[in-house]
Amino acid sequence: MPAPDPVPAARPGKRAATPLRVVVTDPIISRFAGRLTRGLDGHEWTFAAAAAAAERLAAIAAAEVVVCSHLSEQEAAVAASARLVHVTGAGLGRVAISALPAAAAGANTFHHARPIAEHVLMSVLALNRRLLASDRQLRSGSWRTIANDSSVPLHRTLDTMTLGVVGLGSIGAEVARLGAGLGMETLAVRSRPEAPLPDGVRPGWVGGTADLPRLLAGSDAVVVTVPLSAATEGLIGPAELALMKPGAFLVNVARGPVVDQAALYAALSGGSLAGAAIDVWWGAPAPGRTPPADFPFAELENVILTPHYSGHARSTFERRADDIAGNIARLAEGRPLLNVVRSGSQQ
Structure with missing residues (x-):
């Protein structure tokens, strides 16, 4: 078992009524083993x-609870004893529920x-x-500001900018809250x-999908x-990007294929879009295809490229471990589960 991570205090609640066999196959949540198992040491x-x-x-075949981020059809088929499959994130696309x-x-x-x-x-x-371009220039020995180069643009403060949020689920809502909080x-x-x-x-207003051009x-x-x-x-796509303001930015934290990559590259390299931040991609990374795209985004200076890591805060996984542990306790005690995406016949 991985070394337990430090935790502040024992989880409140009664001891599990029925010991369960729990298998954890996700390597990331396994790093939080101490938090995941705290107060649940009666389980296997x-x-x-x-x-x-x-x-x-073999471990999945014997498990009553499977904690995973991926579960193949073969693994799901052998999970004959499973009473709960707990996904370690929000997405179900890689789990054969x-x-x-x-x-x-x-x-x-x-x-x-x-x-x-x-x-x-x-x-x-x-x-x-x-920021990134200025950092690179200064590291190379070039001091460029509006004081000595009239081509350097003045930047804007956030309270003079309008933020458009496409999708208003939990992520979009939090983006809107933080943006509004900054003016x-x-x-x-x-x-x-x-x-x-x-x-x-x-x-300022909320529209439907037909209002995307506005x-x-x-x-x-x-x-x-x-979601994709x-x-x-x-x-x-091309028509939508053409509608954006000169000098506007696009940030994609959804899924790569929600944005047409050929159109995005053309808009960025041609100057109709001032910049973009890409945290999600078009397929999986591979030798010669990292970042995973069909166009050389890495050659553009007006793009921030990140490896789908925007949600990887410590608090994300600590709180996920707490949710998973809470549901394991509920299952053992015969209480209703939370965040159910599939109701089993025993629930």
Whole structure:
């Protein structure tokens, strides 16, 4: 078992009523083993992230609880004893939930909205102030400011900028809150514009998907936060990018294919878009394709490139570990589970 991470205090609550066999296959959440198991030492824990495939398969076959970020159809099919499969994040795309036995419930967890929102605002500030370009120039011995070079642009303060949020789920809502807190005017579009607004979110206006052109034309920075689906693939394409203001920025923290990569590269290299921050990509990294894109974004100076890490704050995984442990305790005590994405026949 991995070395426990330091934790402040024991988790409150009664001891588990029924001991469970728990298998953890996710290497990231395994780093928080101390927090995950705190107060739940009556269970049988197996940390199998580094195990050989056959050993991991055998552990899953015997488990009553599987904690994972990936679960293949083969692994799901052998999980005959599973009562709960707990995904260690929000997304279910790499977990074969439908292949699980009927008795197995499925649950997920979140807590990534705040760090991603901070990444978005950091990116807007860095793009607006040409932070990376200025750093590179100064390191190379070039001192360029408005005092000695009239071509250097003046940067803007956030309270003079409009932030357009595409998608108003947990991430989009947190982006809107932080942007407004820093004085930005905020606009938003989402699939159900008539739904109640999230707490603390008060955009200047909220429209539906058909209002996307209005948002793009009216925003100085646009952040894309919608989930990838047949309806959102290519949502931001050549026509949409052409609608954006000269000098505007695009930040994508959704999924790569929500933005047409050929159109984005053309807009960035051709100068119609002032800059972009890309944290999500078009496929997986590979030798010769890192970052994973079909166009040389790494050669552009007006782009911030990050390896899909915007949500990777310590607090994200600490709170996810707490959610998972809480659901394991609920299962053992016969209480209703939280964040259920699939109801098992025993629940």
